[in-house]
Amino acid sequence: MRTMSSHELRDLVRDIATEAATLARTRREEGVSIAASKSSPEDVVTAADREVEAFIRGRISELRPADGFFGEESGAEKGSSGLTWVVDPIDGTVNYLYGIPNYAVSIAVVEGEPDPATWTALAGAIVNPAAGETYEVGRNEGATLNGVTLFREAHVEVPLALLSTGFSYSAERRMWQTGIMQQMMGRVRDYRRMGAASLDIVSVPAGRADAYYEVGTKPWDHAAGVLIAREAGIRVEGLHGSPAGAEMVLAALPGLFEPIHDLLVEFGAEG
The missing domain is CATH 3.40.190.80 (D-Maltodextrin-Binding Protein; domain 2)
Incomplete structure (x- = not known):
């Protein structure tokens, strides 16, 4: 498998997150069904959570088959490339369930073990389809919101x-x-x-x-x-x-x- 530059990886993460967010929004417009509860009755999983994660996993398997996967709904799977995709298919599921337009697909690619204490994050994207907002980032390349560079230097008491x-x-x-x-x-x-x-x-x-x-x-x-x-x-x-x-x-x-x-x-x- 060809090694991708950080910029190429950033673009790929953004593109997959955008596709997944479009699917999530379509399913929201069609109506939402609860598939299960997790840690408590309030901690719900919708059928769309599972479908969107399966879609993301399928795209990664197709385009980056040697990479690992660490998702909220389907668990972890080691790869051979040293890279792992860390995926929340629909972050803000309760908002999604209630039609509150503050939910997102969040995807990061990390190097090393899938542990926040030790991994090195290389690229990421967060897409809120209801708001039409796409955040994207590459390590040492800066971050953007809808293509506009994000950087804050304000001093606030x-x-x-x-x-x-x-x-x-x-x-x-x-x-x-x-x-x-x-x-x-x-x-x-x-x-x-x-x-x-x-x-x-x-x-x-x-x-x-x-x-x-x-x-x-x-x-x-x-x-x-x-x-x-x-x-x-x-x-x-x-x-x-x-x-x-x-x-x-x-x-x-x-x-x-x-x-x-x-x-x-x-x-x-x-x-």
């Missing part, structure tokens, strides 16, 4: 910072998360909670939030978004310098990162 976050499907864990948010609320401008982690992460480079944090995300939730944010000048880590992952993804304007991090620790985000 904590009391004027707009934060974005997400919550667990577990009711007990949501209560803990909202307790942290309640304490944070008195220190910042306000919060937005939109229901799709991939889009929440890229809301920071897009200028729609100044910081995003969430506990409990899965690799497919943030693989593409973290690379997009970093290439756009956003600082992304976990707590205390750890890699972004399930314990914490914090993406913030560089000048906001430390004060937001310290408030989260003060208010119990370490669990």
